[in-house]
Amino acid sequence: MSEKNIKNIFVNGPIAPAFIADSIAKHSSKTAIGGHSIFMGQVRKDEINGKFVSAIAYTAYEELALEKMYQIREEIFEKYPLKCMHIYHSLGTVKAGEICLFVFTSSAHRKPAIAACSEVVDRLKVELPIWGKEIFEDESHQWKENS
């Protein structure tokens, strides 16, 4: 039995703006917070060889991703004086214009929240076993690569 509190970060399909609003609203009782930083990833309608991306389908090695995210979370809380950190990533299909990633950090003063948010985004792109399949309007696909 693990004593680690491994949180789920995965949601099925896109992350709705109303979900983000709820997440923000929940922090109004946390009156030690002075600054919130949010990053959201949105699926781009990229043009690749004359075809437009209509959606990205995400899959993940979920257990490993959650374990890795747990480690990142621990390290970020060690490094920055954060009050809160929330991370959500889509699985399944997210259409162009929809949100696939939501990272939300909060601290008493603005700088730790901003630095932590940026660092979490950088790290999760590199370290989490998640894959995006870019689906074109003609239903052909190619596998996304993070640059």
Added chain:
Amino acid sequence: MSEKNIKNIFVNGPIAPAFIADSIAKHSSKTAIGGHSIFMGQVRKDEINGKFVSAIAYTAYEELALEKMYQIREEIFEKYPLKCMHIYHSLGTVKAGEICLFVFTSSAHRKPAIAACSEVVDRLKVELPIWGKEIFEDESHQWKENS
């Protein structure tokens, strides 16, 4: 007659999470965007000499603030490849736990949005003629100072 498109940034009272959600949702048609960065300032219930801050009342030299914000906006768009930038600051009373500042930047890739958002927050705290009066639970007050 000025040809400059000077945008208002001021809203009366706190900035509602639902307003932020609407702002996010409006970007789903902008499918060249890949990353959004948001900063939100929240009023802290600080304890100062045994008394708790219950709210901050904001006033501004509005015309000068909007002119200055226009300059900052121009310089930030010059410096970073942004798709969008939205800024809102409260005037009047904002209670502890409520949001008084909302900065929202978007770009094709994440780094410009994140860097621009952070820089705008830094600059507006230093450069915009806005004043916060911290109101305590006993209705006494002191004037906030940005550190």
Added chain:
Amino acid sequence: MEIEIISFGQIAEFINHQKIEVDGIADTDAFKRYLEDRFPTLKGMKYKLALNKNIVQQNTEIKNQATIAIMPPFSGG
């Protein structure tokens, strides 16, 4: 000449918005001396002036019907 004075934040607690009729205030340095003389509380405080909506960075000539804002340190955000 006529100068309109506006004030903000903590300074608005002891300097009201007002129009003054004065002579011999040729520039912003002279205006600061006038102000600190009339409102001694100001001497111990940090403040900036804005002349006709431009923040004063160096001593600047004041013309008739100028509007001068007296601004304590900013604390927005």
Added chain:
Amino acid sequence: MEIEIISFGQIAEFINHQKIEVDGIADTDAFKRYLEDRFPTLKGMKYKLALNKNIVQQNTEIKNQATIAIMPPFSGG
């Protein structure tokens, strides 16, 4: 011995989840040689292994009933 193979992303398009019965695969380096021999497409690709949910950073011993994940470069976010 028995090894469970799971695969992700582009690699899942040509390597299915499967259990294999093999002998003589003592470590992850040997497993890679086995894989690339059986699935030549893999030779031209970047990929990482995870052995029992630990990302393989260096050659590691494989024991019976191991689960090995074959993972192309990550592209989340």
